[in-house]
Amino acid sequence: MPELPEISLFRDYVKETSLQKTIKKLEFPDASLLQSPASKFEKALKGEKFDSAVRLGKYLGISTSGGTWLIFHFGMTGKLEYYTNQDLPKYSKMVIFFDDDYRLAYTCRRKLGKIFLAESLQKFQEENELGNDALELSEKYFLKLLEDKTGSIKGVLMDQHVMAGIGNVYSDEMLYQAKIHPKRKTNNLSISERKQLFKKMRSVLEMAIRKEGVRKDFLKSYLISHREEGADCPKCDGKVKQIKVSGRSTYFCPSCQKEEK
Structure with missing residues (x-):
């Protein structure tokens, strides 16, 4: 989409x-x-x-x-x-x-x-109760949006009522680049993790715009070309895993994106 x-x-x-x-x-x-x-x-x-x-x-x-x-x-x-x-x-x-x-x-x-x-x-x-465009958010406003959210961070990123524009593919990429498990509860993220996620959100979206959406031209360190169960992680020796989060097929690296115990 x-x-x-x-x-x-x-x-x-x-x-x-x-x-x-x-x-x-x-x-x-x-x-x-x-x-x-x-x-x-x-x-x-x-x-x-x-x-x-x-x-x-x-x-x-x-x-x-x-x-x-x-x-x-x-x-x-x-x-x-x-x-x-x-x-x-x-x-x-x-x-x-x-x-x-x-x-x-x-x-x-x-x-x-x-x-x-x-x-x-x-x-x-x-x-239509749409949030603001994701690339128009300041860091301060982004952090405020996450303050009272208790659901999975992937679900929050994709919620168009919270912020507009992020879907399944780019939410996976942002979380991968920020080393955050897609099922992490938003209210359990530290301030430093939230700031890192904001930084990666911007960099992923801006890079995708520069590459005109041609995903094969994205950086080699991006997950986007490895969205398949068992594929090699582009950053470590781990294997990509597929799970369901917020009803959507979700790809991540269990080695890079540790799940909370």
Whole structure:
């Protein structure tokens, strides 16, 4: 599933291709992912321009000259495709036609994404009880978020109500880099461990953005290329183990990430 680094790429893609172009018309080859009637999207967007693109965790918000926000959630397989003079991209759900004959299509093969209209990004965040974007958190605010949490640290990292943008893959990587077992109770982490986790959270997300989400290009010391039961740990002689944490398949090294006794 696209997580915060991938949404950064979608944001930059929209900035590079689709801002300040008048929307001529919209088409909905499959309106099943729309969270409002298609007519409302047409009324809100037709004749307007995209002013800005903003990341909010796993969501991409695009502001318009008319004041409305178009917001995408990408599910497992959602993506954006900017094109002209070619056939409709496969699995297109929504196509935005610009006045220069270019188009922006939202595609989603597994139909797990969603497309919203909102009065503002802030109101959307409040209505959906989303935490702040993980890369926008200060260390002080991050530590405060963890203060009263009693669940597993992996579950807290992935809780979009606590902080937005971290999913299954990157939470595993952060915990691996911080040498923290994914089942550790959050309230049992020391201050130094929490500070280390904040540092690794930022470094993992920032590195993933720099590598444009191409996981085979990540550092050799990263767990991400070893997410398989029994795989060699990239940092020690241990073997990667798979368990379930918060209902998700979780990969870690028992040698590097010691479990509490």
